[in-house]
Ligand SMILES: O=C(O)CCC(=O)C(=O)O
């Protein structure tokens with residue numbers, strides 16, 4: 001039988017502890033690292049910042065002012081910070097601390113939550129790496145813990161770390177708190193598109209809209225000039241709420257041919273970005289930004305992305321109210337289940353599925 005061991009690379013945390021140089025499978029193409037390209041540029045303006053309390057205020061003046069900022073952020077960068085989101089920073093701190101504690105556990109303990117069935121068949125959920133499709137796929141300098149949080153009855157509790165003991169409760173509580181933030185932003189976004197308030201974008205999720213939590217763990221890398229923590233991609237979901245590392249930067253967004261660095265921010269704002277599903281639903285009014293993560297040689301980095309997406313069986317397509325003779329659909333429709341599958345396959349060869357859906 002053919003040797004398929006390339007499908008199961010080592011965990012990056014183990015590599016980081018043992019190698020002087022990243023193995024060749026992690027090295028990005030020469031042309032992508034020439035001239036210090038990985039360093040990225042400073043943003044030409046501060047990261048757009050939306051005050052959620054003002055955005056949702058009953059006082060129209062405040063809300064209008066914030067909505068104008070939201071429109072501008074959505075149309076320019078496709079991402080923004082949300083402050084005054086109402087989530088206790090102590091809850092965020094505790095969850096981040098619990099996830100760090102998990103990643104620091106001995107390998108054997110973490111392997112109990114592996115994303116490999118019988119040590120070889122990859123699945124999305126659990127602790128491990130990205131799916132490896134081909135032998136020449138360039139691998140990311142990152143381990144992750146991916147958990148389905150909603151629908152609640154589809155939680156695979158055997159993949160949720162039991163240690164530290166607080167982990168499960170904290171993730172549950174955090175996901176409940178994030179929902180209000182996500183709903184508030186989507187309502188305001190629907191208003192910008194002049195969609196019906198009640199149905200708007202939220203109505204597009206279907207009965208079994210999903211939340212997936214992804215804890216990313218980037219060990220320090222001996223050669224950050226040669227690898228990426230996460231390869232360029234845009235998220236496939238509707239909206240992502242990212243809790244980024246407070247102290248260690250690395251996230252970069254692509255705009256007009258330049259990579260821009262997002263500096264680490266204190267005070268626990270959430271970084272929100274438009275997912276590919278929302279780009280399709282808005283018929284291209286809002287673009288899903290391409291982003292990547294670079295590593296550094298000094299410090300590990302941890303982030304938590306919450307991906308809000310539709311029911312897997314739901315067709316993702318331009319919202320009917322936004323399409324007419326003058327504004328034809330600019331994207332083909334696709335079932336979310338198929339979009340997800342294509343997303344990961346395209347990602348593995350550094351492509352973007354959304355490009356293939358443009359009419
Ligand atoms: O770690 C980050 O800051 C971003 C991670 C990311 O883009 C993702 O998980 O989709």
Ligand SMILES: [Fe+2]
Pocket residue numbers: 233234235291
């Ligand atoms: Fe992402």
